[in-house]
Structure formats: structure tokens, C-alpha cells
Amino acid sequence: MSAAIAGPRHTAAPAQLGGSLEGDFVLLASSLEETRELLIEAKLDPIGSTVRARIDSLAHxxxxxxxxxxxxxxxxxxxxxxxxxxxxxxxxxxxxxxxRLCA
Incomplete structure (x- = not known):
């Protein structure tokens, strides 16, 4: 699998969380958006239909x-x-x- 789905580059570390609930949600939402973008990029790699379907499901x-x-x-x-x-x-x-998909 390509390095394109190695994971979000700016995932909120546990030490970053815990300020305010709203702030935590903003960090989580940003990480999820980035993960979704990386998953979509990974679909450009030559992969099987099962993996492609799993990527679509996770991105959704x-x-x-x-x-x-x-x-x-x-x-x-x-x-x-x-x-x-x-x-x-x-x-x-x-x-x-x-x-697991990226492993």
C-alpha cells in the first residue's frame, strides 16, 4: 500500500486533547477530514476492488x-x-x- 495512506499527519495527540469539548471536537474533525483525504488519494494506487470498497466505506x-x-x-x-x-x-x-488497512 502506498505511503499516501500512512495516516493523518496532524492527528491530535492525547496531550493536545482535554482543553474544551469544542476544541477537542475541532481537532478530531480536522484529523478525520485529513484521514478521509488520504484515503481518497490512496484510491489512485493500483489496488483491488475489495480494498477500494473498504477505502470508500472508511472515507464515508x-x-x-x-x-x-x-x-x-x-x-x-x-x-x-x-x-x-x-x-x-x-x-x-x-x-x-x-x-489496519494501512498496515
Missing amino acids: ACEGLTRRIRAAATSSEPLPQAQLLLLMLEIDEVCRATS
């Missing part, structure tokens, strides 16, 4: 999560703890799947 997941994060960050209502936890688990799942 990144896009959806980014929209949800940005909506939560700009909402006047705080995100309920259960929804926040679910969102974080989905982000973790996408990141792990992307890492």
Missing part, C-alpha cells in the same frame, strides 16, 4: 463523523454522555480500521 464514515462532530461542537445543547461515548467509539473504530 470519516465524512459522517466529521459532520456529527461539527454539529455537536456548534450546538447550544451539550451532547449527552451516552451519545458522546458512542461518537468516540465510532471514531476509534474508524481510526483502527484505517490503521
